[in-house]
Amino acid sequence: MSVSRPVSASETAELPFDLLRRRYGADQSDQTSDWNAVVETILSHRSIRAYLPEKVPESALQLIVAAAQSAPTSSSLQAWSVVAVEDPDRKAKLAELASPNPQILSAPLFLVWLADLSRLRKISVDQGKTGEGLDYFESFLLGAIDAALAAQNALVALESLGLGSCYIGGMRNHPAEVGAVLGLPPETFAVxxxxxxxxxxxxxxxxxxxxxxxxxxxxxxxxxxxxxxALAAYDDTMRSFQAGQGMATRGWTAVAANRIADTASLKGRHVLLDVVRRMGFRTK
Known part of the structure; x- marks a missing residue:
């Protein structure tokens, strides 16, 4: 039996001022003169954590990756890759490493976006060069930025197709273990x-x-x-949103302050630089 799919954002069009009001939690001045379907898709974004069991079609995945590859990339180095994970056992391992995170289990597809210097390192060796430029923090940062730009293009594309998504930063809680689950070569890192x-x-x-x-x-x-x-007003806006979603009404500034309060709040990510070096990066 087939599962009915949600329609795309363009088929459930909302008035521009409604989307802007929801995005800011308050009425906005007229910003709709240049409105189009792409802007509508972007402003309609919300994180999705509950999914139907229907598989994401291979054609949709390939289109999503094409959209990702259409993003800007520094010096055309294209220092990123993505691993598509559908195997339930592998997803379960990744979910456990990410806090744990049960939504990884319910999603039919899990994409892991990588800063990937391994491909460039091989090219450098094949060309008889040292690739010393890859040894500096700039190159690691370049790969992370390239991955982020590609992923955001992919997100906009998949949402335009009626799919939903949520970023999972928990891949950085145990990056070496994530690398082992995904069989990552040296100088690749799950951003x-x-x-x-x-x-x-x-x-x-x-x-x-x-x-x-x-x-x-x-x-x-x-x-x-x-x-x-402005921050006080935003705290009020967020408390109203949180109350409507059945969440603890803590506003935003208190939540943000707690997230960066101390080493423990980083959930193990305070040692990322050491882990990155153990994963083969020569970052200095």
């Missing part, structure tokens, strides 16, 4: 994972409000003034 599947419509998921633009948009130079009133 994050991404659950992918058709959303379970019985589990309602709202758009989470973001910081007001006054806090993130600066003109000509960085402006520090007037942060406090």
């Amino acid at each position: 994050f994972g991404m659950t992918v599947g058709y959303p379970d419509a019985s589990v309602e998921t709202e758009v989470k409000p973001r910081l007001p633009q006054s806090l993130v948009l600066h003109r000509e130079q960085y402006q520090v003034s007037a942060h406090e009133p």
Whole structure:
């Protein structure tokens, strides 16, 4: 028996001002004159953690990867790769390493996005060069940025196809063990994972409000003034959102402060540089 799929964002169009209001948790000035379907898909984004059991078609996966490869890449080095995981046992191992994280189990497809310098290292050796440029932090950062740009392109593409997704930063909790599960060669690193599947419509998921633009948009130079009133207003917005979702009403600033409070709050990631070096990166 086939499972009915959700329709794409373009088939469930919302009015532009409704999407903007939901994105910021408040009415916005008119920003809709340049509205189009791509902007609608992006502003409709929400993290999906409950999925139907239907498999993601191979054709959709290939299209998603094509979208990822259409993202910008520094110096055209394309220093990223992605591992598509569908095997239940392998997903279970990765879910356990990521906190644990049960949504990895429920998603029919799990994508692990890699900073990948291994391919460039081999090319360098084959060309009779040392590849010394790969030994510096810049190259590791380049790979992580390339992976992030590619993954975000993929996310927009898959959401336009009616699929849902959620980023999984927990891949960095135990990166060496993740590398072993995925058979990663030296100088490859799982930057994050991404659950992918058709959303379970019985589990309602709202758009989470973001910081007001006054806090993130600066003109000509960085402006520090007037942060406090804007942050207080955003805390109120987030408390309203949290109450509506049945979550603890803690606002945003307290949650953010706790997430960076101390070493323990990093969930083992404070030793990432040492682990990265043990995984073959010569980062200095």
